[in-house]
Amino acid sequence: MGREDFERMARAGFIERNGTVVGDYDPRLLELLRAMDLAADLPELWDLFDLMKAVPLLVVRGEHSRxxxxxTVATMKARHAAMEAVEVGGQGHAPFLETAGLPxxxxxxxxxxxxxVRAEAPSS
Known part of the structure; x- marks a missing residue:
């Protein structure tokens, strides 16, 4: 990641307010993190994912995402045959959506x- 990418990422997540750089996000999100038991195992969510089989799904993954x-993308594809996936080269998590032809x-x-959806809609 070059300087230009870093600056774009910083500008996307932070703003200057009263001469101080602060995070540009809803601070209530931190309440969810504080309430989490980070020592507990994360739940399996595949049953919930399987409920989306009837929904068109596009997955965008950064090549270097940890x-x-x-x-995981391969497992998702195996469970949702109509899912489409795009991997963005040279980026991590989450990739910049305005790059790599993603728009x-x-x-x-x-x-x-x-x-x-229009093709399936009943005519009036």
Whole structure:
């Protein structure tokens, strides 16, 4: 990651307020983290994921992500055959959505989904 990428990431997550740089996020999110038992095992969520089989799904993964593995994406694909996945080279978690042609890929996916919904809608 170069300086330009770092600066873009910093500007996306922080703002200057009264001469001080502060996080630009909802501070109530921290309440959820404080309430978590970090020593406890995380729950398996595959049953919930399986409920999305009827929903078009596009997964975007950064090549160097240590939070979202290729193995997890492969398992997701095995469980949701119609799922599409894009891996963004040279990026970690979460990849910048405005790079690597992602806006066009996301738009094309959304347009295909919108077209299928219109095609399935009953005529009046």
């Amino acid at each position: 939070l979202f593995s290729r193995e 066009e890929k996301i738009l094309e996916f959304a347009q295909r989904f919108a077209s299928s």
